[in-house]
Amino acid sequence: MHRRRSLEPRLALVADWCRPYAVVADIGAGGGQLSRYLADHGHSVIATERSAPGAAVLRQALAGCPSAVVRQGDGFQALRDLGRPFDVAVVAGMGGPTILRIVSEAPWGVPVVVQPMQGWRALRQGLAAAAFRWVKAGLCHQRDRFYPAWMVVRADEGQRFEPLVPREMACHPEYPAWLEREWQRGMRSTRRQKTPSEAVWLEVIGEEVQRWRGKTSLSD
Numbered sequence: 745m746h747r748r749r750s751l752e753p754r755l756a757l758v759a760d761w762c763r764p765y766a767v768v769a770d771i772g773a774g775g776g777q778l779s780r781y782l783a784d785h786g787h788s789v790i791a792t793e794r795s796a797p798g799a800a801v802l803r804q805a806l807a808g809c810p811s812a813v814v815r816q817g818d819g820f821q822a823l824r825d826l827g828r829p830f831d832v833a834v835v836a837g838m839g840g841p842t843i844l845r846i847v848s849e850a851p852w853g854v855p856v857v858v859q860p861m862q863g864w865r866a867l868r869q870g871l872a873a874a875a876f877r878w879v880k881a882g883l884c885h886q887r888d889r890f891y892p893a894w895m896v897v898r899a900d901e902g903q904r905f906e907p908l909v910p911r912e913m914a915c916h917p918e919y920p921a922w923l924e925r926e927w928q929r930g931m932r933s934t935r936r937q938k939t940p941s942e943a944v945w946l947e948v949i950g951e952e953v954q955r956w957r958g959k960t961s962l963s964d
């Protein structure tokens with residue numbers, strides 16, 4: 745049994761946002777603080793470090809933690825050829841420009857939590873210019889400093905990022921139940937003529953419901 749250390753506030757915020765996601769990729773996991781916490785709290789974690797010595801230190805920090813695996817490589821390249829997909833990625837504790845460079849290679853459609861230590865404006869502008877969409881935003885007050893954090897998704901037209909799907913609610917434990925209810929309600933109204941926008945809403949919300957049903961059965 746691992747000792748459960750409490751997290752510093754900026755990482756506690758990130759961990760809280762990861763709660764709905766079963767498999768977390770912690771990019772640039774450093775000493776493995778967040779990775780270990782997440783693994784101890786029911787997540788599967790893929791923790792990465794850029795260099796071989798960094799990965800060795802991380803492996804040691806996560807030793808005896810069966811829910812965490814360590815991969816070495818630059819940013820998301822460490823996750824290439826990985827058999828299993830991940831539900832959310834975290835890129836925390838670095839400067840804004842470094843985070844921006846890393847997330848520019850994030851997979852389409854996967855939420856990414858970014859938490860810069862400095863350079864947040866450059867990060868934010870860069871994310872907007874690179875067609876990321878904001879899912880949620882947070883601020884953390886820690887030792888007289890404020891740290892922003894965002895959850896963003898890299899999406900383009902081809903990926904059908906759908907602003908109708910309220911994924912910013914996805915961290916709430918009732919999100920799947922609420923989604924299901926919205927969808928059922930929409931389906932019950934099929935007797936009357938639907939407007940095109942209602943039809944689109946039903947289609948996208950139906951896909952999200954299916955996605956969450958899949959997740960629920962996987963984690964059961």
Ligand SMILES: C[S@@+](CC[C@H](N)C(=O)[O-])C[C@H]1O[C@@H](n2cnc3c(N)ncnc32)[C@H](O)[C@@H]1O
Binds near residue numbers: 772794817818837
């Ligand atoms: C200050 S630590 C932060 C560790 C942890 N994420 C946190 O928030 O406490 C930054 C880590 O990111 C790693 N890093 C920097 N650039 C990276 C990259 N391109 N790919 C993977 N890791 C990287 C560094 O080696 C370092 O261990």
